[in-house]
Amino acid sequence: MLRFALERAGQTVIVALVVVTLAFALIHAAPGDPFSPSPDDPPELAVARERVRQTYGLDRPVVAQYGLMLANFARGRFGESFSEARPVGEVIAAVLPRTALLMAPALIIGVTFGTLVGTWQGRRAGRRRERIVGVATLAVLSMPEFLVGLLASIVFATRLNWLPATGMQTADLANAGGLPAVADVLRHLLLPGGTLALAIAAMVARYQRTSAIEAYGEEFVRAARAKGVSEGRVAWVHVLRRTAGSLCALIGLLLPAMVGGAALVESVFGWPGAGSTLLRAVSSRDYPLVIGLVLVGSVAVCISSALADAAAQLANPRARVKA
């Protein structure tokens, strides 16, 4: 386990280094100097640019710049956001919890639901109803998440007016506090969270189906059945236990791939999290904020997928890295 932890920590460092190097290359390859003041800047932006130039050490030799950038990034100093006129670290600290608030329930519900469906499919593989479910999951997977979100928002928010289309809370309710405020956030969470949960469930179901089919074909299932273990217990104890490892490994692989879709969903629903902030920063050329968010996001994803892989090893003794 120690060796595994060290290996994954090393990997996270590699990822961070690759991202920083890329950022460094981009800053220098960009046409002109992206941080040089332009004559039509308002005074506070000029100040921000100057401060960023110092953080990145743009007035020093190139090698010193790279070192300074690394040192500053390691301490969480990313300079000042051009568009929000406050330190990038502060912006990130404000938006990351909101993304977590969206992702955590979506992941839990999506993985649970996907596992249930996939295991069910695994037992009935090839039958008619199972094939219909299979086509449905493939259809969900074929739609980009943001498109599912867009359609859901058109139907449930614009057309039926059941749920709010954008944002995280209603202004008057947020100030009221207490239970009404919580209920309000939940109502806002339902559409974007449901969209992500649906996409996650479809992906998980597709993989879980394959590993459940495999598990159902194994001897221990026959043995359990021969002992008179009920079908329900076979599915949710024996088969689920057998597939738990590859399920966790799948989540570890899915996380990095899912970030893109999640960012776009946030943007569709105006959810004020890291994803929509990043997209806004890209379109307003807020370079320090882009670099900060990309770096923090990559490292966060890297660590979470390492945790998922660790869970995979705990769940499946055969996959444990030999120490």
Add this chain to the structure above:
Amino acid sequence: MAAVRQWFRALPFTSRVASAVLALLALSALAAPWWAPYDPNAAIPAGSTPLDAPSAAHWLGTDAAARDLLSRLMHGTRVSLATALLAGTIVLVVGAAWGGIAGMASDRVDRWMMRFVDAMLATPRLLIVLAVVAFTERLPVSGLALLLGLTAWPMTSRLVRARVRELRATDYVAAARALGTPEPQLLTKHILPGALPVALVGAVVAMASVIPLEAGLSFVGAGVAPPNASWGVLLHDGSVRPLDAWWLLLFPSVAIAATVMSVSVLADHLQRRIRTAA
């Protein structure tokens, strides 16, 4: 032609539908400059109004700027499919090269090459693409395709490496080596052809993931730039007035979903073929 027909008949039903859908889309994309009824980027000069519902004159209706949606969809399909194809080619070449070299290399080099691949797989692709988009003034479509391809190959290289390791241990490779075939030639002539099917599947799967990415980026204005059409651009145009101009959203959505679904079905089919052949 007879060979194509025979190949087509041997496919299972779903794969047949999928390849027919893709062939239709590819044909309309290829023929767009000649067959598209109107100029995709200009308002129709006479006799049309903005936001016309589908009619005999405009099969798929017109958009808010009085442009013909069918023409825009055909040209958009061209852009989106070309992007996916270019990215898929990059995945195929880079993935096969990286995986092939890692598979043939010494254990130490192999471990480092694969460590890099793992790091790439753990990095969210969209973040990298967005960082590059933010710093480039105006990314051309080919640049976008290049970027999407260069962030998509690691999974394929992993598959190729595993296959190369398998093939390296076979008797015919041992025989070729005993005859004095140099290592590079061993890889290109004897091993990579055997790993090609795996690389192909990897590239097709990558294409199925590149199409939604391109659409998403263009949708939020970070990909293909309007007035040029791509599926993402069309979806963005369609999202503005979803209730009264439903056709603007419906047809591009169907195009994307049908394409991704067909590509996934074909990828599944290829994967099954490889597994039964192995």
